[in-house]
Amino acid sequence: MNADQLPMGATPISPKPDAAPTLRIRAVMLGERINPSGLEIGSLVSSTPAAFRVHGGLAVIFRYGVVVLIGLLPSEEKVLIDSLKSRVTGELSPYEEETAQAQLCHDENAEAIQPGGPINLSKFSDERLLLIADALAKSTSLARDERRVAAVFDVIEPFARELAEKGRTSRRRKGILQLIGNALLVQQRVAGRVAVAEKPDALWEKPQLDRLYARLEDEYELKERLDTLDRKLTVIAETADALTDIIDTQRSLRLEIAVVVLIVIEVAIGCIQIFAGIH
Numbered sequence: 001m002n003a004d005q006l007p008m009g010a011t012p013i014s015p016k017p018d019a020a021p022t023l024r025i026r027a028v029m030l031g032e033r034i035n036p037s038g039l040e041i042g043s044l045v046s047s048t049p050a051a052f053r054v055h056g057g058l059a060v061i062f063r064y065g066v067v068v069l070i071g072l073l074p075s076e077e078k079v080l081i082d083s084l085k086s087r088v089t090g091e092l093s094p095y096e097e098e099t100a101q102a103q104l105c106h107d108e109n110a111e112a113i114q115p116g117g118p119i120n121l122s123k124f125s126d127e128r129l130l131l132i133a134d135a136l137a138k139s140t141s142l143a144r145d146e147r148r149v150a151a152v153f154d155v156i157e158p159f160a161r162e163l164a165e166k167g168r169t170s171r172r173r174k175g176i177l178q179l180i181g182n183a184l185l186v187q188q189r190v191a192g193r194v195a196v197a198e199k200p201d202a203l204w205e206k207p208q209l210d211r212l213y214a215r216l217e218d219e220y221e222l223k224e225r226l227d228t229l230d231r232k233l234t235v236i237a238e239t240a241d242a243l244t245d246i247i248d249t250q251r252s253l254r255l256e257i258a259v260v261v262l263i264v265i266e267v268a269i270g271c272i273q274i275f276a277g278i279h
Contacts, residue, residue, distance in 0.1 A: 023071045023102040027136040032090030036061045048201050060133040068133035096144040113219045127206045134200040135216035142225050149232050152182050196226045
Protein backbone atom coordinates (compact mmCIF):
# COMPACT_ATOMS: atom_id res chain seq x y z
CA MET A 1 0.00 0.00 0.00
CA ASN A 2 1.44 3.40 -0.99
CA ALA A 3 0.86 6.81 0.67
CA ASP A 4 -2.04 7.65 -1.69
CA GLN A 5 -3.90 4.54 -0.52
CA LEU A 6 -3.59 5.26 3.22
CA PRO A 7 -6.90 5.91 5.08
CA MET A 8 -7.84 9.50 5.88
CA GLY A 9 -5.88 10.85 8.85
CA ALA A 10 -3.30 8.03 8.82
CA THR A 11 0.39 8.89 8.97
CA PRO A 12 2.72 7.20 6.48
CA ILE A 13 5.25 4.88 8.13
CA SER A 14 8.85 5.42 7.06
CA PRO A 15 10.41 2.21 5.76
CA LYS A 16 13.13 0.73 7.95
CA PRO A 17 16.63 1.06 6.57
CA ASP A 18 17.87 -2.09 4.88
CA ALA A 19 20.06 -4.30 7.06
CA ALA A 20 23.65 -4.77 5.93
CA PRO A 21 24.04 -7.81 3.63
CA THR A 22 25.48 -10.84 5.42
CA LEU A 23 26.98 -14.15 4.36
CA ARG A 24 26.81 -17.35 6.37
CA ILE A 25 30.16 -19.17 6.46
CA ARG A 26 30.39 -22.78 7.62
CA ALA A 27 33.58 -24.83 7.98
CA VAL A 28 33.15 -28.60 8.17
CA MET A 29 35.94 -31.08 8.82
CA LEU A 30 34.88 -34.20 6.94
CA GLY A 31 37.92 -36.40 7.61
CA GLU A 32 41.68 -36.67 7.72
CA ARG A 33 42.12 -35.69 4.06
CA ILE A 34 40.13 -34.54 1.02
CA ASN A 35 41.42 -35.08 -2.50
CA PRO A 36 40.21 -32.17 -4.71
CA SER A 37 42.16 -33.28 -7.81
CA GLY A 38 40.00 -33.23 -10.91
CA LEU A 39 36.98 -31.97 -8.97
CA GLU A 40 34.41 -30.07 -11.03
CA ILE A 41 31.62 -28.62 -8.94
CA GLY A 42 31.56 -25.11 -10.39
CA SER A 43 33.73 -22.42 -11.91
CA LEU A 44 37.25 -22.42 -10.46
CA VAL A 45 38.11 -19.36 -8.33
CA SER A 46 41.38 -20.56 -6.80
CA SER A 47 43.60 -23.61 -7.17
CA THR A 48 45.43 -23.30 -3.81
CA PRO A 49 43.26 -23.92 -1.95
CA ALA A 50 40.74 -25.36 -4.41
CA ALA A 51 37.81 -22.93 -4.45
CA PHE A 52 34.74 -23.05 -6.67
CA ARG A 53 31.80 -20.76 -7.26
CA VAL A 54 28.70 -22.82 -6.50
CA HIS A 55 25.09 -21.55 -6.56
CA GLY A 56 26.28 -17.97 -6.23
CA GLY A 57 28.40 -18.83 -3.20
CA LEU A 58 31.85 -20.31 -2.65
CA ALA A 59 33.07 -23.77 -1.72
CA VAL A 60 36.69 -23.85 -0.52
CA ILE A 61 38.31 -27.27 -0.12
CA PHE A 62 41.43 -27.83 1.99
CA ARG A 63 43.43 -31.03 1.56
CA TYR A 64 43.68 -31.53 5.33
CA GLY A 65 40.00 -32.52 5.45
CA VAL A 66 38.07 -29.26 5.75
CA VAL A 67 35.55 -27.74 3.35
CA VAL A 68 34.37 -24.15 3.89
CA LEU A 69 30.94 -23.24 2.48
CA ILE A 70 30.19 -19.54 1.96
CA GLY A 71 26.78 -18.10 1.16
CA LEU A 72 25.07 -21.44 0.49
CA LEU A 73 21.68 -22.69 1.64
CA PRO A 74 21.64 -25.66 4.05
CA SER A 75 20.18 -27.88 1.32
CA GLU A 76 22.95 -26.84 -1.08
CA GLU A 77 25.57 -27.50 1.60
CA LYS A 78 24.25 -31.03 2.16
CA VAL A 79 24.34 -31.88 -1.54
CA LEU A 80 27.90 -30.58 -1.86
CA ILE A 81 29.14 -32.43 1.25
CA ASP A 82 27.57 -35.66 0.02
CA SER A 83 29.33 -35.23 -3.34
CA LEU A 84 32.70 -34.95 -1.55
CA LYS A 85 32.40 -38.05 0.64
CA SER A 86 33.95 -40.34 -1.96
CA ARG A 87 37.06 -38.12 -1.90
CA VAL A 88 37.44 -38.16 1.90
CA THR A 89 40.01 -40.34 3.66
CA GLY A 90 39.40 -41.20 7.31
CA GLU A 91 35.87 -39.81 7.46
CA LEU A 92 34.87 -38.39 10.84
CA SER A 93 31.65 -39.09 12.68
CA PRO A 94 30.38 -36.68 13.80
CA TYR A 95 31.95 -33.92 11.74
CA GLU A 96 33.88 -31.09 13.41
CA GLU A 97 32.46 -27.71 12.35
CA GLU A 98 32.43 -23.97 13.04
CA THR A 99 30.33 -21.14 11.64
CA ALA A 100 30.79 -17.39 11.17
CA GLN A 101 28.97 -14.41 9.66
CA ALA A 102 30.47 -11.90 7.23
CA GLN A 103 28.76 -8.53 7.04
CA LEU A 104 29.15 -5.78 4.45
CA CYS A 105 30.29 -2.42 5.86
CA HIS A 106 31.26 -0.59 2.58
CA ASP A 107 34.28 1.03 4.29
CA GLU A 108 37.74 -0.52 4.19
CA ASN A 109 38.78 1.41 7.30
CA ALA A 110 35.82 -0.09 9.16
CA GLU A 111 36.84 -3.69 8.48
CA ALA A 112 36.90 -5.29 11.88
CA ILE A 113 35.79 -8.37 13.77
CA GLN A 114 33.40 -7.88 16.65
CA PRO A 115 34.06 -10.29 19.56
CA GLY A 116 31.60 -13.09 19.00
CA GLY A 117 29.95 -11.04 16.24
CA PRO A 118 30.12 -10.71 12.47
CA ILE A 119 33.24 -10.13 10.40
CA ASN A 120 32.85 -6.68 8.83
CA LEU A 121 34.13 -6.49 5.25
CA SER A 122 34.27 -3.53 2.89
CA LYS A 123 33.28 -5.91 0.07
CA PHE A 124 32.67 -9.60 -0.45
CA SER A 125 35.70 -10.06 -2.71
CA ASP A 126 37.04 -13.53 -3.43
CA GLU A 127 40.37 -12.71 -1.76
CA ARG A 128 38.72 -11.60 1.49
CA LEU A 129 36.43 -14.62 1.59
CA LEU A 130 39.38 -16.95 0.95
CA LEU A 131 41.22 -15.43 3.91
CA ILE A 132 38.21 -16.02 6.15
CA ALA A 133 37.91 -19.57 4.82
CA ASP A 134 41.60 -20.22 5.60
CA ALA A 135 41.35 -18.94 9.17
CA LEU A 136 38.07 -20.75 9.88
CA ALA A 137 39.37 -24.01 8.38
CA LYS A 138 42.50 -23.87 10.54
CA SER A 139 40.42 -23.11 13.62
CA THR A 140 38.18 -26.11 12.91
CA SER A 141 41.15 -28.40 12.39
CA LEU A 142 42.80 -27.14 15.58
CA ALA A 143 39.60 -27.87 17.51
CA ARG A 144 39.77 -31.47 16.33
CA ASP A 145 43.46 -31.78 17.26
CA GLU A 146 42.84 -30.17 20.65
CA ARG A 147 40.18 -32.79 21.31
CA ARG A 148 42.56 -35.60 20.33
CA VAL A 149 45.34 -34.25 22.56
CA ALA A 150 42.89 -33.94 25.45
CA ALA A 151 41.99 -37.62 24.94
CA VAL A 152 45.70 -38.55 25.09
CA PHE A 153 46.03 -36.59 28.34
CA ASP A 154 43.11 -38.61 29.71
CA VAL A 155 45.15 -41.75 28.99
CA ILE A 156 48.32 -40.30 30.55
CA GLU A 157 46.64 -39.39 33.84
CA PRO A 158 46.13 -43.00 35.08
CA PHE A 159 49.79 -43.75 34.26
CA ALA A 160 50.97 -40.77 36.30
CA ARG A 161 48.61 -41.53 39.19
CA GLU A 162 49.76 -45.16 39.33
CA LEU A 163 53.40 -44.07 39.41
CA ALA A 164 52.71 -41.53 42.15
CA GLU A 165 50.79 -44.00 44.34
CA LYS A 166 52.72 -47.25 43.73
CA GLY A 167 56.07 -46.10 42.41
CA ARG A 168 55.63 -48.39 39.40
CA THR A 169 53.26 -49.04 36.53
CA SER A 170 51.56 -52.24 35.43
CA ARG A 171 50.89 -50.87 31.95
CA ARG A 172 52.27 -52.76 29.00
CA ARG A 173 54.69 -51.43 26.44
CA LYS A 174 52.02 -51.64 23.72
CA GLY A 175 49.87 -49.05 25.48
CA ILE A 176 52.85 -46.70 25.78
CA LEU A 177 53.67 -47.08 22.09
CA GLN A 178 50.05 -46.31 21.18
CA LEU A 179 50.30 -43.18 23.29
CA ILE A 180 53.44 -42.10 21.43
CA GLY A 181 51.75 -42.90 18.10
CA ASN A 182 48.75 -40.69 18.86
CA ALA A 183 51.04 -37.82 19.82
CA LEU A 184 53.09 -38.21 16.63
CA LEU A 185 49.94 -38.27 14.45
CA VAL A 186 48.70 -34.98 15.87
CA GLN A 187 52.17 -33.44 15.65
CA GLN A 188 52.61 -34.51 12.02
CA ARG A 189 49.14 -33.24 11.09
CA VAL A 190 49.62 -29.81 12.67
CA ALA A 191 53.14 -29.28 11.31
CA GLY A 192 52.84 -31.01 7.94
CA ARG A 193 49.31 -30.87 6.62
CA VAL A 194 47.54 -27.94 8.21
CA ALA A 195 50.54 -25.57 8.55
CA VAL A 196 48.66 -23.25 10.91
CA ALA A 197 51.59 -20.86 11.21
CA GLU A 198 51.84 -20.31 7.44
CA LYS A 199 49.98 -17.46 5.77
CA PRO A 200 47.54 -18.22 2.92
CA ASP A 201 48.58 -17.79 -0.72
CA ALA A 202 45.98 -15.02 -1.20
CA LEU A 203 48.20 -12.66 0.82
CA TRP A 204 51.03 -13.00 -1.68
CA GLU A 205 48.78 -11.53 -4.36
CA LYS A 206 47.01 -9.03 -2.08
CA PRO A 207 49.48 -7.96 0.64
CA GLN A 208 47.17 -5.07 1.57
CA LEU A 209 44.86 -7.66 3.17
CA ASP A 210 47.51 -8.64 5.70
CA ARG A 211 45.81 -6.53 8.38
CA LEU A 212 42.52 -8.38 7.85
CA TYR A 213 44.21 -11.75 8.18
CA ALA A 214 46.03 -10.61 11.32
CA ARG A 215 42.64 -9.74 12.81
CA LEU A 216 41.31 -13.15 11.86
CA GLU A 217 44.32 -14.83 13.50
CA ASP A 218 43.66 -12.84 16.67
CA GLU A 219 39.93 -13.59 16.62
CA TYR A 220 40.43 -17.34 16.34
CA GLU A 221 43.62 -17.29 18.49
CA LEU A 222 45.41 -19.44 15.93
CA LYS A 223 48.97 -18.75 17.12
CA GLU A 224 48.10 -19.06 20.80
CA ARG A 225 46.24 -22.33 20.29
CA LEU A 226 49.09 -23.70 18.18
CA ASP A 227 51.63 -22.83 20.88
CA THR A 228 49.46 -24.46 23.53
CA LEU A 229 49.07 -27.56 21.38
CA ASP A 230 52.83 -27.75 20.82
CA ARG A 231 53.48 -27.51 24.57
CA LYS A 232 50.98 -30.29 25.27
CA LEU A 233 52.51 -32.47 22.59
CA THR A 234 55.93 -31.92 24.14
CA VAL A 235 54.59 -32.99 27.55
CA ILE A 236 53.02 -36.09 25.99
CA ALA A 237 56.25 -37.02 24.22
CA GLU A 238 58.34 -36.52 27.39
CA THR A 239 55.86 -38.51 29.49
CA ALA A 240 55.78 -41.32 26.95
CA ASP A 241 59.60 -41.43 26.88
CA ALA A 242 59.75 -41.57 30.68
CA LEU A 243 57.18 -44.36 30.85
CA THR A 244 58.98 -46.29 28.12
CA ASP A 245 62.26 -46.01 30.08
CA ILE A 246 60.50 -47.28 33.21
CA ILE A 247 59.07 -50.28 31.39
CA ASP A 248 62.46 -51.02 29.77
CA THR A 249 64.09 -50.86 33.21
CA GLN A 250 61.51 -53.27 34.61
CA ARG A 251 62.08 -55.68 31.73
CA SER A 252 65.86 -55.48 32.19
CA LEU A 253 65.46 -56.19 35.89
CA ARG A 254 63.30 -59.23 35.20
CA LEU A 255 65.84 -60.45 32.64
CA GLU A 256 68.69 -60.05 35.14
CA ILE A 257 66.72 -61.95 37.76
CA ALA A 258 66.05 -64.75 35.26
CA VAL A 259 69.77 -64.94 34.43
CA VAL A 260 70.70 -65.12 38.13
CA VAL A 261 68.11 -67.85 38.72
CA LEU A 262 69.48 -69.86 35.79
CA ILE A 263 73.03 -69.52 37.14
CA VAL A 264 71.90 -70.64 40.60
CA ILE A 265 70.09 -73.62 39.08
CA GLU A 266 73.17 -74.54 37.01
CA VAL A 267 75.42 -74.30 40.08
CA ALA A 268 72.97 -76.41 42.08
CA ILE A 269 72.89 -79.06 39.36
CA GLY A 270 76.70 -79.05 39.25
CA CYS A 271 76.92 -79.47 42.99
CA ILE A 272 74.45 -82.34 42.90
CA GLN A 273 76.44 -84.05 40.15
CA ILE A 274 79.70 -83.61 42.10
CA PHE A 275 78.08 -84.87 45.28
CA ALA A 276 76.65 -87.88 43.44
CA GLY A 277 80.10 -88.64 41.89
CA ILE A 278 81.75 -88.69 45.27
CA HIS A 279 79.33 -91.27 46.50
